[in-house]
Amino acid sequence: SLLISSSSHFLPPQGVRLSYGTAGFRADASLLSSTVYRMGILAALRSLKTQAVIGLMITASHNKISDNGVKIADPNGGMLSQHWEPFADALANAPSPQDLVQLINDFVKEGIPFNGVRPAEVILGRDTRPSGDALLKAAKEGIASIVGAIATDMGILTTPQLHWMVRARNMGMKASEEDYFEQLSSSFRCLMDLIPSEKSNRSGPNDKLVVDGANGVGGGNLEVLLKQLNGLSIEIRNYGEDGGVLNEGVGADFVQKEKVVPNGFDSKDVGIRCASLDGDADRLVYFSVTAESNGKIELVDGDKILSLFALFIREQLIILSEEEDAKNSRQAHLGVVQTAYANGASTNYLKQLGLEVNFTPTGVKYLHEKAAEFDIGIYFEANGHGTILFSEDFSGWLVAKTKELSSKSKGSELEKAALRLLAVNKLINQAVGDALSGLLLVEVILQHMGWSIHRWNELYHDLPSRQLKVKVADRTAVVTANAETVVVSPLGLQEAINAETAKHSQGRCFVRPSGTEDVVRVYAEASTQEAADSLANSVAKLVD
Numbered sequence: 001s002l003l004i005s006s007s008s009h010f011l012p013p014q015g016v017r018l019s020y021g022t023a024g025f026r027a028d029a030s031l032l033s034s035t036v037y038r039m040g041i042l043a044a045l046r047s048l049k050t051q052a053v054i055g056l057m058i059t060a061s062h063n064k065i066s067d068n069g070v071k072i073a074d075p076n077g078g079m080l081s082q083h084w085e086p087f088a089d090a091l092a093n094a095p096s097p098q099d100l101v102q103l104i105n106d107f108v109k110e111g112i113p114f115n116g117v118r119p120a121e122v123i124l125g126r127d128t129r130p131s132g133d134a135l136l137k138a139a140k141e142g143i144a145s146i147v148g149a150i151a152t153d154m155g156i157l158t159t160p161q162l163h164w165m166v167r168a169r170n171m172g173m174k175a176s177e178e179d180y181f182e183q184l185s186s187s188f189r190c191l192m193d194l195i196p197s198e199k200s201n202r203s204g205p206n207d208k209l210v211v212d213g214a215n216g217v218g219g220g221n222l223e224v225l226l227k228q229l230n231g232l233s234i235e236i237r238n239y240g241e242d243g244g245v246l247n248e249g250v251g252a253d254f255v256q257k258e259k260v261v262p263n264g265f266d267s268k269d270v271g272i273r274c275a276s277l278d279g280d281a282d283r284l285v286y287f288s289v290t291a292e293s294n295g296k297i298e299l300v301d302g303d304k305i306l307s308l309f310a311l312f313i314r315e316q317l318i319i320l321s322e323e324e325d326a327k328n329s330r331q332a333h334l335g336v337v338q339t340a341y342a343n344g345a346s347t348n349y350l351k352q353l354g355l356e357v358n359f360t361p362t363g364v365k366y367l368h369e370k371a372a373e374f375d376i377g378i379y380f381e382a383n384g385h386g387t388i389l390f391s392e393d394f395s396g397w398l399v400a401k402t403k404e405l406s407s408k409s410k411g412s413e414l415e416k417a418a419l420r421l422l423a424v425n426k427l428i429n430q431a432v433g434d435a436l437s438g439l440l441l442v443e444v445i446l447q448h449m450g451w452s453i454h455r456w457n458e459l460y461h462d463l464p465s466r467q468l469k470v471k472v473a474d475r476t477a478v479v480t481a482n483a484e485t486v487v488v489s490p491l492g493l494q495e496a497i498n499a500e501t502a503k504h505s506q507g508r509c510f511v512r513p514s515g516t517e518d519v520v521r522v523y524a525e526a527s528t529q530e531a532a533d534s535l536a537n538s539v540a541k542l543v544d
């Protein structure tokens with residue numbers, strides 16, 4: 001058959017077992033062509049099964065340039081349904097073309113329609129990695145091996161753009177790259193127009209933002225976006241076209257983990273508002289360079305972006321809830337979602353605001369799923385990946401509300417609050433965390449509040465923390481529960497961690513197996529840096 005002959009060109013690497021982890025398959029790019037080919041097949045089957053457009057993205061995000069990866073976007077633009085992950089694993093590891101065909105036949109028999117249905121349609125994107133082009137061809141061949149399947153190559157994109165396009169296509173909306181830029185820029189302009197007038201002249205030439213593009217796809221795309229905007233002064237560095245290497249000493253992951261300036265930034269930038277994207281632009285952190293000479297920064301991480309977003313949304317909801325005509329008002333349920341990596345000070349701050357804080361295990365799919373339970377759900381990982389979700393029901397209410405208010409109380413604070421929420425609903429990428437839409441929202445909220453990055457950073461003070469990784473023989477031996485905060489196996493380990501933690505004031509510590517690397521990670525937090533370091537070190541010894 002077609003499948004047998006085409007799959008014989010893509011034999012899996014010997015002696016390597018790949019698994020569909022938190023962010024899809026990731027490995028050295030030279031090992032991936034068979035996996036990507038097979039994920040092309042999976043994407044086409046998923047499209048037949050759901051009768052919707054599916055996305056396939058080739059990226060290894062913040063990892064080194066020689067790595068690559070592949071992940072699938074589901075019809076709603078989110079991560080592949082977890083029910084399909086075992087099938088993805090099985091396909092990737094099937095030893096021969098015959099085994100592969102057998103697997104597919106068995107799977108199809110369980111209920112994938114082939115006849116009288118809309119053909120499979122997969123849209124593809126890749127980041128700037130040099131290995132991406134060949135891998136994209138492999139994905140296309142995989143898709144083409146399913147009869148009638150259509151593959152649309154969108155070229156080099158940020159990961160969130162591809163997810164956005166899948167979601168837009170399946171909602172029947174315009175879904176090209178131009179449409180993406182147009183939606184972001186028009187909703188951004190709308191939010192700018194709604195800034196209280198006493199604050200709208202704050203930004204001047206001294207208020208520029210400097211962005212580190214991680215030498216990836218984000219810098220160039222941000223530049224395209226900027227051409228459609230007014231009122232933002234942004235300088236972009238680390239485009240990736242001036243000799244810099246993707247993610248090497250640059251980018252959101254580096255800045256957040258190392259807490260030092262990325263390449264291209266130095267003491268001349270002291271005090272300026274800076275931001276870092278990761279290699280595929282689905283993470284965003286802010287920072288400012290401190291006057292100390294050793295490249296130290298003040299880090300404004302995902303937790304603080306979450307706090308800023310939560311404050312702004314809450315402010316608009318409070319205005320709306322003060323509406324006198326109670327019969328049309330609606331008490332919106334706002335929830336925030338974090339992981340155990342969220343700094344304890346951020347959680348306290350959010351709780352103090354009266355917000356409901358929820359915890360899930362690490363990984364976008366878990367946070368996203370939880371946030372979708374609210375009228376407005378905001379999720380962020382400390383590493384800078386996060387977004388805001390508006391429920392369908394609440395979005396509908398908001399549209400009706402703004403219509404009603406535009407005739408009843410045009411120009412009122414009430415109308416402005418509703419219009420702001422509606423604009424956030426359009427600006428923020430609701431398929432997945434998006435550094436570009438997140439950056440625009442941060443910028444407009446800072447202007448709305450009249451805040452500098454320092455004022456923002458003062459919302460609360462991070463507790464000192466330390467992260468370590470421990471190489472172990474078998475990381476799956478560590479099993480956790482309660483959103484990764486408690487070890488249930490091996491027996492006795494949690495008790496030992498508790499005993500260490502109790503020795504430190506404001507101590508908090510947890511360990512978990514990484515979903516992307518062959519290590520166990522240790523996180524510790526305490527009232528001083530020395531205490532956090534010592535707690536992390538002693539717990540790392542317990543794991544070893």
Ligand code: 16G
Pocket residue numbers: 022023362363364365381383385513514515516517521
């Ligand atoms: C992946 C996840 C990210 C998570 C990270 C943790 C997605 C799209 N990405 O990059 O959310 O923070 O893994 O890595 O889910 P770790 O398991 O190695 O600590």
Ligand code: ZN
Pocket residue numbers: 061062159278279280281282283
């Ligand atoms: Zn990324």
